[in-house]
Amino acid sequence: MTESSTPAHLKTTADAYGAVADLYAELARDAFDDFPLDRAVLAAFAEHVRTAGAGTVAELGCGPGQTTAHLRDLGLDVFGVDLSPAMIDLARRAYPDLRFEVGSMDALELADGALAGVVSWYSVIHTPPAELPRYFAEFARVLAPGGHLVVAFFEAEDGPLTEFDHKVTTAYRWPIDEMAGLARAAGFSEIGRMLREPHEGERFRRGHLLMRRG
Incomplete structure (x- = not known):
C-alpha cells in the first residue's frame, strides 16, 4: 500500500502514534506488570495455539513491541506488524531478536491460512466502525482453519458503540456482544471472553475475546 493510497484514517493514526512514539514506548514497557487478568488472557491464547499444533503468530498493531x-x-513463534515506521524502529531496537514489519492489518502481505494465531491487542480501537468488518475478514483470511484470534479493546459497558477522545487519536468503545458479533460474521466462533474493570488511572472497562477460526 503506497502512501498516496493509504486511507485517511490509517494515515492519521500512523502519524499520531509516530509523533508520540518514544513516550508511548516508555509508558508501555511494563504494560503487563500490574494486570494479571490481561496476562491470563494471553496465556490462554498461547496455550490454545500450542495445543492446536503451534505455528506462526502475528501481533497486528504491535506498537513498540512489548x-x-x-x-x-x-513460547510462541511470533512477529509484529505496525502501521507506524517510528514504532517499528523502536520495536526493532528494543527486541532485536524478534521480527517486526511495517504494514497495515487490513491488507497483510501474507498468504491465505499462513498463521496459527493473530493478536489484536487494542489495535482496532481507532478503526472507524464501518471499516471493522473488513479487518476481521482479513484476520480470518490469514489464519489457518482452527487458528486462534485474541482481541482486546475498550468496552462500552451497557451503552452503545461510543467514540471517545483517546490521548493519541479518536477511538471507539464497543459493547462486547457487538464486537463478538463482528467476529462471528467473519467466520469465528467464541471460546471465551473477559471483562476487566478499569484500574486506577484508567477510564473505561476493558473487553477481551478469544476466538477460533472455523
Whole structure:
C-alpha cells in the first residue's frame, strides 16, 4: 500500500502514534506488570495455539513491541506488524531478536491460512466502525482453519458503540456482544471472553475475546 493510497484514517493514526512514539514506548514497557487478568488472557491464547499444533503468530498493531515480546516469552513463534515506521524502529531496537514489519492489518502481505494465531491487542480501537468488518475478514483470511484470534479493546459497558477522545487519536468503545458479533460474521466462533474493570488511572472497562477460526 503506497502512501498516496493509504486511507485517511490509517494515515492519521500512523502519524499520531509516530509523533508520540518514544513516550508511548516508555509508558508501555511494563504494560503487563500490574494486570494479571490481561496476562491470563494471553496465556490462554498461547496455550490454545500450542495445543492446536503451534505455528506462526502475528501481533497486528504491535506498537513498540512489548506484547510481541511477551508472547515470545510464552513460547510462541511470533512477529509484529505496525502501521507506524517510528514504532517499528523502536520495536526493532528494543527486541532485536524478534521480527517486526511495517504494514497495515487490513491488507497483510501474507498468504491465505499462513498463521496459527493473530493478536489484536487494542489495535482496532481507532478503526472507524464501518471499516471493522473488513479487518476481521482479513484476520480470518490469514489464519489457518482452527487458528486462534485474541482481541482486546475498550468496552462500552451497557451503552452503545461510543467514540471517545483517546490521548493519541479518536477511538471507539464497543459493547462486547457487538464486537463478538463482528467476529462471528467473519467466520469465528467464541471460546471465551473477559471483562476487566478499569484500574486506577484508567477510564473505561476493558473487553477481551478469544476466538477460533472455523
